[in-house]
Amino acid sequence: MEDDINSIAAQFTGAFREMVLKAYDIAQKALEGIQRGNKRPFIEHPLGVARIVSAETGLQADAVTAVFLHEANRFQGSTAAELNSSAMLKSFYGQFPEDIVNIVKSLNNISFITIQQTGLDEERYRKLIISYSTDPRVVIIKLADRLEVLRNLDALPASKRNPKVTESMQLYAPLAHQLGLYLIKSEMEDIYLRCMEPEAWRAITNNLKATEKEREALAVRFIAPLRAKLDRNEIKYTMKARTKSAYSIWRKMQAQKVPFEKIYDVFAMRFIIDCPPIRTVEHELCWRVYSLVTEEYEPDTSRLRDWLTVPKANGYESLHTTVKTPDGIAVEVQIRTVRMDLEAEQGHASHWAYKGIKSEEVLSDWLNRVRDMMQRKDAVEYEKMPPEMMKQVFVFTPSGELRELHAGATVLDFAFDIHSNIGVKCTGARVNGKMVPIREVLHTGDVVEIITGKNQKPNADWLNFVVTSKARNKIRQKLKEEENKAAAEGKELLSRRLRNWKLEMDDAQLAELARKYKFKINNEFFAAIGSGAIDLMEIKDFLSAGEQREEPLQAAGQQRSLKAQGESGSSDYLIIGSGLGKVSYKMAKCCNPIFGDEVFGFVTIKDGLKIHRISCPNAARLLSEYPYRIQKVRWAENADRSSSIASLKIITGNDMQVTNAVISTVNMFKASIRSFNVTERGRSEQEIQMTTYVANNAELDKITASLRKLRDVRQVTRL
Helix, strand or coil, rough: HHHHHHHHHHHCCCHHHHHHHHHHHHHHHHCCCCCCCCCCCCCCHHHHHHHHHHCCCCCCHHHHHHHHHHHHHHHCCCHHHHHHHHHHHHHCCCCCHHHHHHHHHHHHHHHHCCHHHHCCHHHHHHHHHHHHHHHHHHHHHHHHHHHHHCCCHHHHCCHHHHHHHHHHHHHHHHHHCCCHHHHHHHHHHHHHHHHHCCCHHHHHHHHHHHHHHHEEEEEEEHHHHHHHHHCCCCCEEEEEEEEEHHHHHHHHHHHHCHHHHHHHHHEEEEEEEECCCHHHHHHHHHHHHHHHHHCCCCCCCCEEEEECCCCCCCCCEEEEEEEEEECCCCEEEEEEHHHHHHHHHHHHCCCHCCCCCCHHHHHHHHHHHHHHHHCCCCCCCCCCCCHHHHCCCEEECCCCCEEECCCCEEEEHHHHCCCHHHHEEEEEECCCEEEEECEEEECCEEEEEEEECCCCCCCCCHHCCCCCCHHHHHHHHHHHHHHHHHHHHHHHHHHHHHHHHHHCHHHHHHHHHHHCCCCHHHHHHHHHHHHHHHHHHHHHHHHHCCCCCCCCCCCCCCCEEEEEECCCCCCCEEEEECCCCCEEEEEEECCCCCCCCEEEEEECCCCCCCEEECCCCCCCHHHCCCCECCCCCCCCCCCCCEEEEEEEEEEEEECHHHHHHHHHHHHHCCCCEEEEEEEECCCCCEEEEEEECCCHHHHHHHHEEEEEEECEEEEEEEE
């Protein structure tokens, strides 16, 4: 172990070396006594990952330090939240730079991504892994971590090896390819072939071993006669000889249905010409090299691929051909310039693109910049995730279906994203198993189960906290539908009453009434009648008198006026017990009175009359200290019966089933849940605070009585 850490630390100097050694010391102590599945010390895993990170990806001391700290912290909890709030992780602050601790937290989050969440889809996984961190080093460290696991599959139980290899092939190899980590990508693919197709693996690798010396000799023989010709033509070039990986050979054998011997590009020679990036000059030199090669070796014209004259759709430019040596061996030859090679390897026509790997433009651009960063060994600034990616969160249904939403999206946004009918009936949700209200903001990785109620209806308040356009549009649509329905009912009701009264109303009178009630359009006026917000008797008085009243009429939702008790024909919300005349009033927020409650009025200095329940927590003080401000009040028989808000506190056992039972019980009545919050009170008890819309206190009493009958409900209190 000492030799391993010393060889890793030796790559760094000064404070960076000391930082790596300090992090290793923390990991060694934290992992002491812990073993891998093969009975080897677990510390071998972070050492192996650190070695790959430093030697095979080119990352610096900060990334190596993060590897050791992440592994030291990984057994400090059973969830990402527990790991990120552990005492050990908190101790890292102050000891190490903040960006390193943030990498550790991101690695903690990523380590809990499940196969169910990814669906073994590389695009979905790529979005998830990057959404957890704006630092590209996190992605690269995770690739190194997976490669170390694949190199030591014997540390896993036999039943988990093939699933781990398959997951790596479908999620990690494409990501390594896009980052330009071709050696890591090829090794992952070859491990997949070795585990999943062992017979094909043995046949291909044995063939490659058997022909290795032949290929080396062939490369020497192939270039020897061409070198003199190229020098005479004063062509500056670089030669690259490459052998296909076993997996690539196997894929081609499968696609073409041919044996190993028929794969012509197992061995290829690439000429990379150094010349000015002027297309006419580039094309001329490429064709000249082609001419020199085909003068020396017999070309197979059927395998000539001219992507110079007509580049591929993605911009790839090169000249490919296959030639035969005098001893009958086929060799693939690729001819391109330095610019073309750079474009193919690093630009928009890179290998991952023309092989058809799916990619999102913003994400791909960022990953390409990360790859460029990795190739700059002196880079100290790391490219952060583009703002476009930070505007998204990725959340899941209980079945594992991924949903992509705008940052700041709430439970209600998620419900509408699932289906409009679920959105309009949404009363709350279970997020990661915990009950939350519809306003709860979601975060990447959340598992969300929507709860609905048959009596739930959208209200205008919903528009204040949803952020997605789909949710906004559907809420407005449903509100409009409700308004139209109420308008139709109101229009029909008014028409019947006018017939009974033997009165008529012309368009001018309708317009005047709508204006007096402060409605811009007639539909809103009729809707207010349909919902009971406007008393039809006031309309009768208006039409009978044929003239405007002294005081303007008021619409629903505004402060209403109160009339003296005993005033005939009164249609106000409340009746006051003395002759105060008309005064404005409000419902006190400290006790939220609803129709049917025993109430009293308190005359305030600034807000007019406030209505309190007689059981209000403030009632005793107000009645004793300010008797001269108390006004007797009672509910009018024809009071507005629209829903009011009531709040309940429910103490229950700490059981998800009783929480579900509470919600189901409320939904049985003509009530809808406005908010729902669950707080644990120790291990065996929880407190539910719930606000609901109810018609009157009788309905609330029924709900309260039903809740008290539920098993494991210990206390129900109205707030």
